[in-house]
Amino acid sequence: MAETLPSILLVDDEVHSLNAMRMALEDDFECLTALNADEATRLMEENFVQVIFCDQRMPGRSGVEFLKEVRDRWPETVRIIITGYTETSDMIAAINEAGIYQFLTKPWHPDHLVMSAKNAADLFRLNRDHERMSLEMRYLSRNVETKLEEQRKALREGLGFENVLRSPNSPMNAVIAQARQFASFDVPVMIIGAPGTGKTALARAIHYSSLRSDRPFHEINCTGVDDEILEIELFGARRGALHGQQGHKPGLLQKADRGTLFINGIAELSPRMQLALLRVATEGRFRPLGSHEEFRTDVRLLTGSSRDLRAEVAANRYRSDLYYALARATLVVPPLSERRSDIAILAQSLLFDAASAHGKPVHGLSEDAVQFLENHDWPGNLRELENEVMRMLIFSQDSVLGPELISRHILQAAPGREEGVDPSTDRVLTGSGTLKDRVEWIETRILRETLTRLKWNKSRAAAELGLSRVGLRAKIERYGIAEPGKASQPEED
Template identity: 60%
Template sequence: MTGSTPAILLVDDEPHSLQAMKMALEDEFEILTAPGAEEAMAVLEEEWVQVIFCDQRMPGRSGVEFLTEVRERWPETVRIVITGYTDSASMVAAINDAGIHQFIAKPWHPEQLLAVARNAARMFQLSRENERLTLEMRFLNSTTETRVEKRRRSLREGMGFETILRAPNSAMNAAVTLARQYASFDVPVLMTGEPGTGKTQMARAMHYGSLRSEKPFYELNISGMPEDLAMVELFGAKRGVLPGGVAKIGLAQKADRGTLYLAGIEGASPALQLALHRMLRDGVVTPVGGQEAVSTN
């Protein structure tokens, strides 16, 4: 990579799609391309890549399978999937196995692609900075707010409400003000809005603006997801329920003391709604196939 221009790797087996993405991004980024997973791996071994845009359906390995390996070898690289269809099982696998940052649906708009690329490059920079600051903190024993702690706080704020782009007189300003207020309280929050209005970004901003910012942030879109699959992903499963005989820890437990953002909650089944209500009211969940309640906050 030359200079300080972020490098983006585009992976797609269709040449015209690669060319279209390259034209949309090449003015601001260094663009690398690959027609498949194997070629992309070769690029990653030679180049320092910050962001990957990968098509889901490709000959050989799918986008999720490829990005799962990328996560293991280059975990700091921001991974984005481009897909022309909605498959809940693939989406769940992408979130849990490949650590996908975002899905982009076809057909995409050049401005949309560029905005996602900018945010992804910024996230990469923030992640690297956070890792460096974490290493510095290991050598600091003072309990007062040190210079590094101030920088960490500034970093969290940089991943918060400042990332929500809006005009000075935007109607979003009132929503952001309310979100800041509720983020300071340890309460469940329901956000409503049309698809594409940035609810996920608002949820992430609230997490980093809260006292839970040092703990995990997880998200799951349950829209169109079968009830049994949603139950397993959220609450986990006891040994013997899933193929292979292994137990699974649900996102409700993984996000303990952190934040769990659920998209598509309006489509939840009555049984799932009751389970979620119990989690919010009593702070407990029951893994699928189990009897004992597990506490979570």
């Protein structure tokens, strides 16, 4: 890559002086010119300027007034003032107010001008190198005890694979076994699974089980995010690149340097962002918004996708080089409908977390409530389960949460239904079978949901359904609906 020339801003209200400075410097520098302070400010906002040569006496704001603003907004830029006057008071004011690096008097010699410019550019570079080295020294100064304490803290908070809850016979066990193997190899991993299946928790567990566990972990979900915002969040923005920005905005690639970055929703990237991320994935290079220089990053990329991208690659709808760079290893996370044995553990954990966060003590879920939760397909996966548990906690009056708190559409699913039976009411309405069988199937669901929600108070259930207690008991016996945990129903409530 060709080395870019340092940028210099030349400010003078005399056109011939401006042209003379540009002709002397343009072989060694990228020269920007302005005839007044306002035009110079606009150029500073739009460009990455290392050195400024500014005339002192100009219409409007003087050179000192302009360079004082530069010192406040762009303190890294080296400031040199050119004047035809040598009043001591002006020089002292300029040094104190604007932080002037050097004075040049008119008329100046071209060789002297070029030497001053090169020295100023070297000073800019040295200052930046010093800043970078200071940051590295502060980072390296952290002692071993601090690192060990961070690892202990991560372990206490359960950020490893112990945080991925599952039962002894869970389908997740095979996924976790693979993930443990991938964690010890510093390669990109693509995690594939429907929204809400826990891809972020799995990515975090991989990081805290890897050799980068004492380095930062950051995450971002790029689904539905505009390219401009996503570019700033990932790559950052240099000072002056954004309106109202006071300083450099670091991106996640800088924040996660030597650590791990999890990018979820990778399938939704636009072609432009795919190309930008390809440079990071293959070369470890990126360029912040508004910057004229490239940065390097040593970051491990973990990515999440809601669908398998191989079909997208085959159809030329996704860059194959990016896919293969990010999918050096792949993990497929099963949906919650395939993890019924995990639902009890997950629901109880989510309940205790929510109860602790909201200060409402509970003892757990009843067996009947767990049975109903296990019979639901959970198309929204863990997010839907978390919402349902929170709803139960909000309406609970007892320390043990029973099935009467569960949403009606979940209660209507038959406990212990056979595998492969479609619970969809729409499918029953439009499917095959006699009218009598289909009506009875729906009626059974309504009866079971009402009785469960009303804690099997048959008097209240009969009143709500517009039935007599005798008629309700007859339907219960006819459809074989049994109260969970009881062999027979009492004659009276």
